[in-house]
Amino acid sequence: MFNLGTFLLQLVFFFVFVGICVKFIWPPAINAMRERQQRIAEGLENAEKADAALAESQQEAEKILQQARAEGQQIIDQARKQVSSMIEDAKTEARSEGERILEAARAEVAQESNRAREILRNDVATLAVVGAERILSVDIDRSKHSAMLEELVQEL
C-alpha cells in the first residue's frame, strides 16, 4: 500500500502548487476584490451624500416657492386695494364735480331771474308812469318825481 515515490512526489507537487498560488494567483485576486470593495463603499457613501444634497435642495426649492407664492399674493392684494381706492376716489370726484356743476347752474338761474325781475321792475315803473300820465293827463315831471318813482320801483 505505501509507496514512497508517490508520497514524495505529491509532497513536491503540494509545495509547487501552493508556491504558484501564493506568488501569482492570490495577490492579484485579493487585491482586485479589496479595491472593488472600497469602490463600492465609496459609491454607496457618495450616493448617500447625493441623497442628502437632493433633500436639502428640495427643501430649499420648497422654501423659495412658498416665498414667491406669498409675495405674489401680497402683490395681488395690494393691487386690489389700489384699484378699490382709485374707484372710490373717482366716485368722490365725480360726485363733487356734479355738485359743483349743479351749484353753478343754480347760481346762473338765480342771476337770470334777478335780471328778469329787474327788467320787469323797470318796465312796470315805466308802465305805471305812462298809466298815471294817461290818467292824470299831465306830464309827470320825471325829475320831480324821480324819488317817488324810485320808491315805487323798490316796492314792486
Next chain:
Amino acid sequence: MASEAKEFSSQEYVSHHLTNLTWGRLPDGSWGVAHSAEEAAQMGLLSIHLDSLLWSLGLGIVFLVLFGIAARRATAGVPGAFQNFVEVIVEFIDTTVGEIFTHTNKMVAPMALTIFVWVFLMNLMDLVPVDLVPKTMSLAGVEYQKIVPTTNVNITMGMAAAVFLLVLYYSFKRKGAGGFLGELAFHPFPKVFAPINFILEGVTLLAKPISLGLRLFGNLYAGEMVFILIALMYTGGILLAGFGGILHIAWALFHVLIITLQAFIFAVLSVVYLAQAHDVPDEH
C-alpha cells in the same frame, strides 16, 4: 460452482478497482508499468503510482489555470459569472482563514485556497462513475486506473507531510529551536520529566499530520468502496440493479457533502496547525 466463480469475479472486480497503475522497475530489469498487483508489489521502493500522481497533477493544474485566469482578469470593475464564482471561493477562504489565523503570514490563505480547491477537485473524481474512466482506459490498453487521487494514502499523506513540514518550519522560525523544543519538553509535567514530556508531546505533534492525511484518505476510500460495491449490484439482475441505482443516486448526493466537507476540513486543519505553530507562549 457457479456462485463461487461469481464471488471470485466480484472479488477480482473490486481488487482491480483498488489497484493503482504502478510504474517502476519490472522483474526483467526494464522500467515500465506493472501488469498485475503482484508485479506492482515487487517493484518496491523504486515505483510510483502513475495514475494517482497524474490525476493529482492534472487537477492541480486545472486549479491553477482556472484561478490563474480569474486572477489575471481580476479588476475592480463589475465581475463576470466565472470571475464571481472564483471570487466567492477566494472570499470564503479569506474569511475562514482570517477567523482562525490571527498572525501575519501571507502564504497561509493561498495555501488554504490551494488545498481546498485541489483536494475538492481530486475528491470530485469520486463522483465519476467508477467504471467509466478505467473501462475507457483499458480499451486504450491501460490496465489499471484509479482516478481519485485522494483514495490513495500516499497522496493524502504526502500533502499532510507537506503541511507538517510547514508547521515545523514556522515553529522553528517563530519560537526558535530552543523555544520549540522547550515547548515539547517542559510540558505538561515539570522539567524533570523532560523525556516523558518529549515523548508525549512528540506523539501529539506527529498525530496531527497522520490524522490529517488518514482522515481524508479514510473518508474517500470508504466512499469509493461504496460506489464500487453499488456498481457490483448492477450485475445482479434487474431488481438488484434498480435498487443499486437508487442507492447510487442517494450515495452520490450524500457524497457531494462529504467531498466538500473533507476538502474544507483538510484546509482548515492545516491552517489551525499553522496557527498553533505561530503561537508564541509569551503572546498569551
